[in-house]
Amino acid sequence: MLNHKEIFARFRAVIKRELSFMLRRPIYVFSAVFTMVFCSVFFFTLMDEGAPVRMPIAVVDHDQSVISRRFIHELNATQGTEVAMVVPTHQEARRALQSNDVYAFIEIPENFYADLLAFRRPQVVFYVNYGYSLGGNQSYKQLLTMANLASGAFQQEMLKARGKDSQFIDVMIQPIVVNGHMLTNTWSNYAVYLLSTLLPGIFGLVILMLTIFSIGYELKSKTSREWLDTAGHNFHIALIGKMIPYSILYMSIALGMVVMFFKFMHFPLRGSLINMFIYITLFTFAMQAMAVTWISVFPVLRDAVSAGALYGMLSFSLSGFTYPVMAMLPFVQALTYLFPLRYYYMLYVNEALNGAPASMSIPLCLALLAFPLIAVLLQGRLHRALIYQNYPLS
Amino acid sequence: MSVKHWFQDIWFVLCHEMYRIFHDPGVSLIFFGAGLLYPIVYNVIYWNDDVEEVPIVVVEGRSSAASRKFIHDLDATSLVCVKTTTATLQEAKKLVIEGKVHGIVYFPDEFNRNLTTMDDKAHIEVYNDMSTFLYMKNVTAAVNLVMLDTMHGVQMGRYSMAGMVGESAEQLVKAVPYDAVGLYSTGGYSSFLIPAILIMAIHQTLLFGIGMLGGTAREENSELYYLPGREHERAFSRIILGRALAYFIIYFGISAYCLILLPILFHMPHVGNLFSIFGMIVPFLLATIFFCMTLSVFVRKRETGMVVLLPTTLVFVFIAGFSWPHAAMPAFWRYFSYIIPSTFGINAFIHINTMGATIGETLFEIRGLWIQSAVYLLTATIALQVDAYIDKRRKLVEKEEKEGEQNNTSK
Known part of the structure; x- marks a missing residue:
């Protein structure tokens, strides 16, 4: 058995060796930091305006009356849409829709005003481009509201003409009101909901690739025996010692990310900042463990990099933060448990959005802590590969 | 060469x-x-094109025919399914936090009275789980659809009480009917x-x-x-x-x-x-x-x-x-x-x-x-x-x- 001093000395040797490797090839550490900084700047400036407001729409005005012009004016005044163009023909509007200049258009029929006055119920038609989901849905919502407001406005005029008082008219034209509340994310900000998981997801991808590379490179350049020698032929000291400098780097990036989200960008946070930091740290450990798993399964750098990339890209879809897991096929739902990002997303929802009790977060933390166990199961395979270097190297 | x-x-x-x-x-x-x-x-x-049947919870202050009809219609949409009913908003919020439901539709006590007496507008409060945008989209769309439908029914009833029936009431309630054409995709x-x-x-x-x-x-x-x-x-x-x-x-x-x-x-x-x-x-x-x-x-x-x-x-x-x-x-x-x-x-x-x-x-x-x-x-x-x-x-x-x-x- 080794005594504490020896273990400590070996760890120090491995860490020192790794640090000198990191300094000799700064491109990899630099690319990790650069990727995170660039992505943060990119996504925050891209989604600067939060929810995409003011979708451009077109109006085909066949009527060209006082009322149709007022309708267009009102439509332009709503906060969700912007009347980018008023065109005389259906074809022109359709062309604008097809070339993506507008997300929807509304067609006001001929004699709209006259028909309205004569109670002939002129019909308006909206055409919505669902090829672009977000823009189309947003425009549709606004147009629907406008059409109902138009009917309401007409009733209002009619009831006024019959001498009804304004209180009565008010209740008559809108007997039911729906008040929407954000239970958790008080911003209703698309950026908050997207970036709070997307950026940690990209971070996880960086960790995965970099960790696979740092181990796989030892195999590729046949330095793995020397690496084991430095650790006194102790596989665990070699592996953990190699991970420590990276873990510290990742924890600092994670800390920066948590501070950026909740302190500088003021993302809603019901629970505590420290808990969020703990969760994202556990997530970084889990991603490192998955990287070790992949290099153990494929102890060849290029194969592990390819496999890790395929796995890493899937985590964005399977974590369920955009498309909910409940809508996936049952066996796909089962697969989602193999992705650390899924647990991080659930922890984020619990802690930051819901302020849920710890009893709900502990099982998820335990799940993240279980990822290293997968790596432990395969450790013999990696250990042998490090000793024999018996896999194709080119 | x-x-x-x-x-x-x-x-x-x-x-x-x-x-x-x-x-x-x-x-x-x-x-x-x-x-x-x-x-x-x-x-x-x-595989599934869109999210369907998002589970929601309904909070009824005082159950009435009107609110029961509303809840039934909500459940009938493919957008949401009413999973359970609770007596208080507190309990409902707990269910959201536990991740069992993804939205709350709350009918205040006066909902039915306001609809029948016309003293005031009837309110419905919707609380959205914001963990995924698609949940909110479904719940909001479902409540609005049923609300518009209920509203037109209520208005028709009121005009008919005032002696306006059939076509002439319809002319007021749906003065500007609309038709939505979704192009190119299902959305x-x-x-x-x-x-x-x-x-x-x-x-x-x-x-x-x-x-x-x-x-x-x-x-x-x-x-x-x-x-x-x-x-x-x-x-x-x-x-x-x-x-x-x-x-x-x-x-x-x-x-x-x-x-x-x-x-x-x-x-x-x-x-x-x-x-x-x-x-x-x-x-x-x-x-x-x-x-x-x-x-x-x-x-x-x-x-x-x-x-x-x-x-x-x-x-x-x-x-x-x-x-x-x-x-x-x-x-x-x-x-x-x-x-x-x-x-x-x-x-x-x-x-x-x-x-x-x-x-x-x-x-x-x-x-x-x-x-x-x-x-x-x-x-x-x-x-x-x-x-x-x-x-x-x-x-x-x-x-x-x-x-x-x-x-x-x-x-």
Whole structure:
């Protein structure tokens, strides 16, 4: 058995060796930091305006009356849409829709005003481009509201003409009101909901690739025996010692990310900042463990990099933060448990959005802590590969 | 050099590149494994086009016929399902936090009284779980749909009490009837996302595959700018064209599979005509191949490309402006997005395949792709020439050093 001093000395040797490797090839550490900084700047400036407001729409005005012009004016005044163009023909509007200049258009029929006055119920038609989901849905919502407001406005005029008082008219034209509340994310900000998981997801991808590379490179350049020698032929000291400098780097990036989200960008946070930091740290450990798993399964750098990339890209879809897991096929739902990002997303929802009790977060933390166990199961395979270097190297 | 030889050399480079691709399991895995399988995997993940039956909880202060009808109608929509009812808002919120339901519809005590007496407007409070946007979208849409329906019923009832019945009441309640025509797609999540994923799969597998081939060549010390087997004979245009042609032939097949066969197999929108789709595939592949060949010059190691460039995938997806509309994007990023072939590729493909546009109707994107093809062909050539120049200088320096050493030792 080794005594504490020896273990400590070996760890120090491995860490020192790794640090000198990191300094000799700064491109990899630099690319990790650069990727995170660039992505943060990119996504925050891209989604600067939060929810995409003011979708451009077109109006085909066949009527060209006082009322149709007022309708267009009102439509332009709503906060969700912007009347980018008023065109005389259906074809022109359709062309604008097809070339993506507008997300929807509304067609006001001929004699709209006259028909309205004569109670002939002129019909308006909206055409919505669902090829672009977000823009189309947003425009549709606004147009629907406008059409109902138009009917309401007409009733209002009619009831006024019959001498009804304004209180009565008010209740008559809108007997039911729906008040929407954000239970958790008080911003209703698309950026908050997207970036709070997307950026940690990209971070996880960086960790995965970099960790696979740092181990796989030892195999590729046949330095793995020397690496084991430095650790006194102790596989665990070699592996953990190699991970420590990276873990510290990742924890600092994670800390920066948590501070950026909740302190500088003021993302809603019901629970505590420290808990969020703990969760994202556990997530970084889990991603490192998955990287070790992949290099153990494929102890060849290029194969592990390819496999890790395929796995890493899937985590964005399977974590369920955009498309909910409940809508996936049952066996796909089962697969989602193999992705650390899924647990991080659930922890984020619990802690930051819901302020849920710890009893709900502990099982998820335990799940993240279980990822290293997968790596432990395969450790013999990696250990042998490090000793024999018996896999194709080119 | 005769034209015949020139073409022979291109053919020779093409065959050599094909050989390298098929004898490199890593590249084969990316081109054929990822390029062919990934689109299927994503189709399986997003199998259900849209989210349906989001579980919600209803809080009724005082149960009444009106609120019961409302709840029944809510449950009948495909958007949500009423999972349970609680007496207090507190309990309902707890259920949301536990993740059992994803929205609360709360009817205050006065809901029924207000509807019957007309003293005041009746209120419905909706509390949304914001963990996923699609939950909120469903709950809001369902409540609004049922609300409009109920409202029209209530209004009709009131006008008929006031002596207005039938057509004349309808004329007031629905003075401006509307009809909504959803074009090109169901508005569902997967029929919107999958077309973009298909283009991204082609774009990124080309990027990583060509990057890997470039890095491998470097590691094997067979420089990219020599004709294979004929070291010392540098040939830029022949090598670039020959290699590009090899990728083009392979990816023409993969593109036909991804962009024509899969949409049919998986019942995605596919209304574009074949001529237009091929008219888009050709410039898209050329632009992407030359773009990737330009970048690959900087890849010095086999795996570096993938390790460093993998996160670009997400940047490219979001900058393309299909999930985050170009209308809501800062001008700088909008112009920046025109550098990347996938931006035009995704939009052109959505226009043609989902919206049935012809080449002429999506000219902006197609023209962009052709311009990119030309520009990146030029940059790929220049990058290779610069690379050759740097290599030459480095070798010269090394040679001088060696000679210097020899001189030193001989002295």
